[in-house]
Amino acid sequence: AQSVSQHNHHVILSEAASLELGCNYSYGGTVNLFWYVQYPGQHLQLLLKYFSGDPLVKGIKGFEAEFIKSKFSFNLRKPSVQWSDTAEYFCAVNARGNNRLAFGKGNQVVVIP
């Protein structure tokens, strides 16, 4: 079964700082990759996804993620964060042909105005 690792569970940074959240997965086959975000008091929603093609994926609100197959990674980035990016971010992996989605433990990101 696939597993997902997210490091640095709590991240605190100032507005305009750059953000990078790491995500590594353990599965040798073809995968679909996701980042979900949960803003305070709201439901989980999709931030971006990768199925195939260009390994650099752009999502909503200026976020992007890069799939590096050789490193089994799908790191999330944003060059300049805003206070409204305060949220919990989850990386998730689906092995092709498997109807499950495995989630990482999440990154709680707090952006200080």
Add this chain to the structure above:
Amino acid sequence: DVKVTQSSRYLVKRTGEKVFLECVQDMDHENMFWYRQDPGLGLRLIYFSYDVKMKEKGDIPEGYSVSREKKERFSLILESASTNQTSMYLCATSAGGTYTGELFFGEGSRLTVL
């Protein structure tokens, strides 16, 4: 937009009580899932269903059961609630067919067991 509706946002129950959490979706999705979300543990899959009357255990099924009598409705049942089942419960759905793994979530049901 997909709408996934969970019946209760907040519940408080006593140890030993039977608890029903209901989830209804309006997008004709084949797959439905129940997760629990706990701080520092992320989302853990309890049960899922890929068709009416079909169910499969997830990673943490102990102490839970599910029911899917209609395509749009997926219920999570705690036969005898315990304090370690205090958690946020999330329902999610996804389309069947060529499954991509993309999930659509409900608002969540926060259960407190006293």
